[in-house]
Structure formats: C-alpha cells, structure tokens
Amino acid sequence: MNSFPQLRLRRLRRNEALRALVRETKVEVGDLVYPLFVVEGSKIKQKISSMPGLYRLSNDLLPKEVEEIARLGIPAIILFGIPQKKDEVGSSAYHPKGVIQQAIRAIKKTTPELLVITDVCLCEYTSHGHCGVVVDGYVDNDKTLGLLAKTALSHAEAGADIVAPSDMMDGRVKAIRQALDGNGFQDIPILAYAAKYVSYFYGPFREAAESAPQFGDRRSYQMDPHNWREALREVEQDIVEGADIVMVKPALPYLDVIRKVRDTFNHPLAAYSVSGEYAMVKAAAKQGWLDEKGLVLEMLTAIKRAGADIIITYYAKEAASWL
Ligand code: PBG
Numbered sequence: 001m002n003s004f005p006q007l008r009l010r011r012l013r014r015n016e017a018l019r020a021l022v023r024e025t026k027v028e029v030g031d032l033v034y035p036l037f038v039v040e041g042s043k044i045k046q047k048i049s050s051m052p053g054l055y056r057l058s059n060d061l062l063p064k065e066v067e068e069i070a071r072l073g074i075p076a077i078i079l080f081g082i083p084q085k086k087d088e089v090g091s092s093a094y095h096p097k098g099v100i101q102q103a104i105r106a107i108k109k110t111t112p113e114l115l116v117i118t119d120v121c122l123c124e125y126t127s128h129g130h131c132g133v134v135v136d137g138y139v140d141n142d143k144t145l146g147l148l149a150k151t152a153l154s155h156a157e158a159g160a161d162i163v164a165p166s167d168m169m170d171g172r173v174k175a176i177r178q179a180l181d182g183n184g185f186q187d188i189p190i191l192a193y194a195a196k197y198v199s200y201f202y203g204p205f206r207e208a209a210e211s212a213p214q215f216g217d218r219r220s221y222q223m224d225p226h227n228w229r230e231a232l233r234e235v236e237q238d239i240v241e242g243a244d245i246v247m248v249k250p251a252l253p254y255l256d257v258i259r260k261v262r263d264t265f266n267h268p269l270a271a272y273s274v275s276g277e278y279a280m281v282k283a284a285a286k287q288g289w290l291d292e293k294g295l296v297l298e299m300l301t302a303i304k305r306a307g308a309d310i311i312i313t314y315y316a317k318e319a320a321s322w323l
Contacts, residue, residue: 034316050204063110072320076115090125104158131167149179166193173241192243195231201276255306262307271308278314
C-alpha cells in the first residue's frame with residue numbers, strides 16, 4: 001500500500017467539485033419527515049416555548065401548513081394529537097372523530113400526495129400520561145394492546161398512509177398488524193419505534209404534546225439508555241411481528257445503535273431526531289454560539305452516515321430550504 005509522500009489524502013479535498021465527487025453520504029429533502037402537533041378547536045396557532053418555530057395547530061390551519069410542507073418537497077409528515085378530553089384509557093385516541101382522525105381527513109383532502117404517518121400511542125390521551133392502561137400503578141402490557149390496535153385501525157380508516165406505534169409495549173406490532181389485516185388494510189405499513197429509549201431529550205415534546213407522565217416515569221417500558229444489544233432484540237422482535245420500517249430514537253446520542261441496527265438488519269431504518277436535539281440547537285443558535293444551518297446539516301449527515309434512511313426532524317422545513 002502507498003504511503004506519504006506518494007499518498008496524499010488531501011488531493012481529493014482540494015476543491016468543492018472534488019469533494020462532491022467522492023462524497024459518501026448525501027442528505028436529501030426526500031429523506032425527511034416533519035412532525036406536526038394538532039389540537040382540537042379552530043383558529044389555534046399556539047407557540048411551543050421550548051421549541052421555537054413550532055406550533056400547535058388546529059385542523060382549519062392545517063391545509064396552509066401542509067401545502068407549504070409539500071411545496072418544499074418534504075415527502076411525509078408525522079402527526080401527534082392533543083385532545084381536549086383525556087381519560088384513564090385514552091378514549092379520544094381511537095375515537096373516529098378524534099383530533100388525529102379529523103386531521104388526517106383534512107390533510108388528505110388538501111395534499112393527497114403527502115404521506116401521512118401517525119404516531120400510535122396513548123400518552124397524549126390518558127389522564128395519567130402513560131402510554132398504556134394503568135393497573136395498580138403499573139402499565140399493563142396486554143390490556144394496552146387492544147387499544148393500540150384500535151387506535152392504529154382508526155387512523156387507517158381515516159386515511160393514514162403509515163402507522164407508527166411509539167408506546168413500547170411487547171406485542172403491539174403483531175396486534176396492530178392483525179387489526180389492519182383483519183379489516184382490509186393489509187397494504188398499510190407499520191413503522192415501529194423499535195428501539196425507543198427513556199430519554200431526557202423528550203422534555204420539550206412533552207410540553208408540546210402535554211404528555212408528561214403524572215406519576216413515575218417510562219422506565220418500565222422504554223429502553224434503558226445503557227443498552228445496545230437489547231436494541232437489536234427489540235428491532236428483531238418488531239420485524240418478526242411484521243414491522244415494515246424500524247426506528248431508533250433519539251438519533252444523535254444513539255448513532256452507535258443506528259449503526260448496529262443498519263449492520264444487522266435489512267429493513268428500511270428511520271431515526272427520530274427528537275425535541276431535545278432541536279431545542280438544544282435552537283437555544284445555542286439564538287445566543288449566536290453556533291452556526292445553526294451548518295450544525296443542522298452536519299447532524300443530519302451524521303445520522304445518515306450512521307445508517308438511517310429516513311430522518312424525522314423538527315428541522316425538516318428549514319433543512320429543506322437549505323438543501
Ligand atoms: C409518545 C412519543 C414521545 C415522543 C414521540 N412519541 C414522547 C415520550 O415517549 O414521552 C418524543 C418525541 C420528541 O421528543 O421529539 N410516546
């Protein structure tokens with residue numbers, strides 16, 4: 001093998017044309033998914049204080065928003081709903097006229113080509129803020145499955161293109177697949193939040209979605225941040241149960257997990273660059289401490305380089321205009 005002075009790695013870095021020619025990773029607008037928070041009511045556009053630039057929108061304001069997203073070339077959105085009424089079993093999550101079900105219909109009328117992914121979980125809809133049914137202070141796995149399946153089915157009935165369970169119950173992918181297949185929705189894919197960690201990076205989201213647990217935490221169902229082998233078991237199980245796309249979440253602090261999943265499985269892989277990742281960059285950029293555009297594009301590149309095909313990011317709209 002050649003070495004210096006015959007070999008000079010800097011030769012291929014001499015100008016932008018050369019660098020572009022040998023570039024290994026490319027981030028494209030087509031890789032991005034933009035999250036949207038939807039509230040009940042009308043003419044509502046509420047700022048989310050820990051996520052500058054993001055809003056909770058009511059249904060009537062969605063058409064304008066999704067037209068802009070589609071115009072930017074972003075192929076997909078993921079929807080989160082904030083209902084007016086919460087109860088013990090998250091009834092409004094699977095109500096046929098729930099906030100998300102109505103949002104899907106409104107969006108599909110305006111921009112039928114824009115892919116609508118729906119987050120399937122109960123935490124925004126339960127009075128206790130947990131992702132499932134609570135029995136004696138503990139989230140009951142098997143009692144939750146039926147409700148998740150009902151929720152996913154109601155999203156498909158409203159016109160969702162992809163359903164994305166984020167609850168971390170065992171067996172949810174199987175339950176959802178059965179419910180979809182049993183009702184004529186065999187062609188609706190499941191994007192499973194397969195390796196979803198307990199994370200302090202979700203803080204701003206919980207403000208945005210009003211979904212913070214009212215007691216305890218999510219450690220008995222979300223993954224322990226210390227583990228990566230377990231992430232492979234989670235992904236494997238979701239694939240066995242029928243997941244079409246798998247996800248690692250958060251993204252930036254878990255690049256090693258993204259890489260492991262990419263090297264082990266052949267399924268399309270998504271990564272969720274979560275609210276805390278967005279908030280950190282926004283806060284630093286506001287102080288003038290970092291170059292926001294450069295930093296965001298570097299982060300997205302790192303997530304793709306680690307092996308993600310799809311990136312869910314609150315920066316999707318800004319990134320689309322920068323790319
Ligand atoms: C719901 C859900 C959460 C996120 C996505 N779906 C929050 C949680 O698990 O508490 C977090 C997204 C983000 O922080 O951007 N289960």
